[in-house]
Amino acid sequence: MNKTITISPVTRIEGHAKITIHLDENGTVQDARLHVDEFRGFEKFCEGRLLWEMPGITSRICGICPSSHLISSAKAGDEIFAVEIPETAEKLRRLLVLAQWVQSHALSFFYLSSPDLLLGFDSDPSKRNILGLIEKDKELARRGIRLRKFGQEIIEILGGRRIHTPWAVPGGVREPFDKSKKDHLLNWIPEVKETALMALEIIKKVHQDLEKEIPSFGNFRSLFVGLVSTDGGLEYYDGTLRVMDGNGNIIADHLDPRKYYEYFDEHTENWSYLKFPFYKPLGYPKGMYRVGPLARVNICDYIETPLAEKERREFKKIAASDGVVNNSFYYHYARLIETLFAVERIEVLLNDPAILGDHIRARAMINRYEGVGCNEAPRGVLFHHYWVNKDGVLQKVNLLIATGQNNLAMNRTIKQIASSFIEGSNISEGVLNRIESGIRMYDPCLSCSTHAIGQMPLVIQFIDANGNVVHEIRK
């Protein structure tokens, strides 16, 4: 008898999700799907709002990466004003994006993923969380918590609060950097750098320990998409889009992010509330692409900071003959390389006298009726596209969100894990956790991806050939 397994809610991810696993008559996995089920409707209710309000409104899409939405939104505003923002403002915004990477990546690794990786997939679920990690290795957990705090504190210093700061605006930012905080942050750098390096050592040990399992964790070829700087370096705030295929060939480069809609399209499936973006020239579903840390570290030619560049070169060795790292398990590794990069780059920026300037805002009125803003959110490239009238009233809004762009790859990943670890009807807690963990590698932000729809703790449902739920595991 065919059946379907559902995992709901998916835990230790940001948002709510449900996974269903469809089994055929022989109990073999036929398909696995990630579902999202809630409606928020940002794109629509932003119509009629004012351009100036947009950074504040859209940052409410997500409580983990509000700063990323804030920046994409402010940049779309810069486009509509048709202004070049002051140097100080750009550097401060860059500082915000990097701080956002640090706090979000630390949350993903230390709070959400490391419990599986360090305590084991089959360990007691009641201990498999940050508190269990504190029990096992208090010093490491403390360091992880402090690494996240470092990022959050920069956001708070710049924006007045950690979540939903009203700081960035079209044309620049609202407040200059508080000089008195500079030394406090610089003194903190050696500790967080050491933590980032420690985390890298840990993940390399995990790679050895899980050598046998890793090949089943989302190992497939796909396209990779992200921003690169003008000379091909790792980029987080500006730059142009690069598309690389699963063999490491650059198939498109220096694409203008303001024309993202010429390269990407979105497909809908009737069983998911999350849309399925794909790269247009290859069509759906062949145009599946991955974004985020794995994509960024894969596609760039170099990283501008020395320690992170050294790690990137090691990372590249995993790719071997593929030319590109195709296994999604290495999202963790890439995320930690980026964390190290962000810490190094923050140090450079803090030492740059330009961040202390007080010319932080270019003022203008509506000079264009359309604008696209884009930056690399922790989970991947994030586009905000606005159309306004002459008074700056929003006529239309389109948002292309990082997690949504990984939707196809996430579905592919859970199917692969389910096929490798589920045999017949005997499903252990550890298997369910591996499937969840497959989703967690992408560090999905489901509030974001479902900005239009969605909610997402996880239930696993087993569904048979006749569409009946034969078994359901809830948390």
Added chain:
Amino acid sequence: MPAKKHKPKLAVWKFASCDGCQLSLLDCEDELLKITEIIEIANFPEASRAIQPGPYDISLVEGSITTPHDAERIHKIRRQSKILITIGACATSGGIQALRNFADVKYYTNLVYANPKFISTLQHSTPISHHIYVDYELRGCPINKYQLIEVISAFVNNRKPNIPNTSVCIECKRKSVTCVMVSQGLPCLGPVTHAGCQALCPSYNRPCFGCYGPKEAPNTTSLAEQFIELGLSKNDIVRAFRGFNAYSDAFRKESEIYEK
């Protein structure tokens, strides 16, 4: 002091929201360990897969009700919870997504999704208190983590939370922030908005836009009249009251007066 026999059990629940408020709990970096000394975190899916069955001593509820399934789920949560506290603007007033309450939801799904017939969603995004009895509502978009700690420890110790219910104006005065409405003529919601943000926006030289929702007995009528004096159009006034707490009674009613 003798050891307590029973550590109170805390559960965290999510409905339609951005997760920012429950993340404030994880943001209690240094305080997190101390919190877990006095309470047991029994259900927090964002942080742990282990979910202990109810009943719970304290439930923190984030998010608004937007689906038929959620409208049922909140009743189950109420039945398992001795004390139920809503955290943030979504749970307390329907949140930013309640902006859709002023339009036809079908219009939304038709435009955003190719297959709207598969979406099960309610017409309105509503606060938790429209569905069940709520013991305490903690305001903010997002909430203030120190206020969250205060509310948890108050309920654990069986006392009233010490959360000032004054307006943002009082916070401006305490911080010596010059009034942005008086000095610059900016339309500020501070006079009718619940305190808690430490007057963040006015300190940044911009008007308050009401993250914390209406304060107790807000005089929205007189504020709206003041906005007219400042030269705001009716549309501007509707927009001002329709922010993160658009569906709170006070802000909704005032915005409806100026809608036509």
